[in-house]
Amino acid sequence: MHPLDSSLHEECGVFGVWGVENASSYIYYGIHSLQHRGQEGCGIVTVDDGGAFSNHRGLGLVSEVFNAGLLSSLKGRMGIGHVRYSTFGGGGLDNVQPFYFHHKNGDFALAHNGNIVNAEELSDLLEEQGCLFRTTSDSEILAHLIRKPHGEDRIVHIVNALNMMEGAFSFLIMTKNRLYACRDKNGLRPLSLGRLGGGYGVSSETCAVAIVGAESIRAVLPGAIICIDHHGIRSNFYTEDRSNHICAMEYIYFARPDSKIEGCNVHSFRKESGRILARNYPVDADIVVGVPDSSQSAAMGYSEASGIPLEIGLVKSRYIARTFIQPTQELREMGVKMKLSAIREVVQGKRVVMIDDSIVRGTTSRKIVKMLRDAGAVEVHVRIASPPLTSPCFYGIDISDYDQLISANLSVPQVCEAIGADSLSFLTEQDLLASAPACGGMCFACFSGKYPTQTFSHKVREKK
Secondary structure (H helix, E strand, C coil): CCCCCCCCCECEEEEEEECCCCHHHHHHHHHHHCHHHCCCEEEEEEECCCCCEEEEEEECCHHHHCCHHHHHHCCCCEEEEEEECCCCCCCCHHHCCCEEECCCCCCEEEEEEEEECCHHHHHHHHHHCCCCCCCCCCCHHHHHHHCCCCCCCHHHHHHHHHHHCCEEEEEEEECCCCEEEEECCCCCCCCEEEEECCEEEEECCHHHHHHCCCEEEEECCCCEEEEEECCEEEEEECCCCCCCCEEHHHHHHHCCCCCEECCEEHHHHHHHHHHHHHHHCCCCCCEEEECCCCCHHHHHHHHHHHCCCEECCEEECCCCCCCCCCCCHHHHHHHHHHHEEECHHHHCCCEEEEEECCCCCCHHHHHHHHHHHHCCCCEEEEEECCCCCCCCCCCCECCCCHHHCHHHCCCHHHHHHHHCCCEEEECCHHHHHHHCCCCCCEECHHHHCCCCCCCCHHHCCCCC
């Protein structure tokens, strides 16, 4: 994690279109709408009507990497895009997707959201078979698994490859005339399908489908492969071993509030979780303050249910440099204040209920509580719109060991003392399910340590 940032980060977002003029422009707006899922790098690959691939990747935000000239050079009516935040394999331009592969039996490109938990086992197997890897990303494993011998149908190799993988993934795979959208058998990562004029769009979140003017059709089901080409859409399952375990943190933190997951609006989910916080964990206070940005919906719900006024007591700077690193503690603290500041006129002399989506290491929560006290708050009561994070995640969130999780080692009263709050309460898993009763199921592994997929011994660090 970044030295100044102990919040959670998700690995990436994918977006693809088929059958639309100026595909690259639609992809640009699509991945721009997914920028919250990754700010390290981004890329676009397109295919023109003659089957020729064009691609461009770069480090930085979508608006920094692409301009009108670059987009016009990416020809075609079909393409895929990607935004990245590095977890497995680290960063660097080599790991920025989509990956493009030139192969004698057919060029192809792919983009991936999630994490393959048996990546090391599969890469060892492939290296023993003579495969050479040009990146350190687990996404490249799929590329080696789906290379098709001459005359064979690629879908057979895609099905075989997906059945070899354990973990969380949404893949977009593009050949010269076809777009495949694949979702892991447990449905851990979201993937949505939309109709765009006479063509189609596929995205990690429905917000990006809506931004480009597409009509949302449905979510890609767990364990499904969607094939889009001149025949239209065909959908098949690559396995009978399927379940619905969408990552709970998609609802709580990662997804944009205007997205829908499993038919549930994210803002509505967060607002209801705030109402449940207020009903189950009340406190006498003067104002409710949400930590921007993802906690604002829960703060609204807490305020409505409790009758305590909602105030903007914390302001987030939208222009802080992404790689702001300073060598001294004093300057690091200044960096935190540049990112977030309290409004003294709002919080001074007040008993504050501070709503946040999660506590990871506890360092950020401690700094925000102190910031509110320094601005004159007489009490700070912290309410968290998720259960305590107690276990590592191997599905694309950058919490890989217990040392990064304060709640893995401390009780709730101890965490309360560590962050300097007057009181602290978390939601339960049952509270989350009550916030989205129609979702069908969630992955609570980071709260419970119960993983929906097979885990591997070298992936799990024992608690000390």
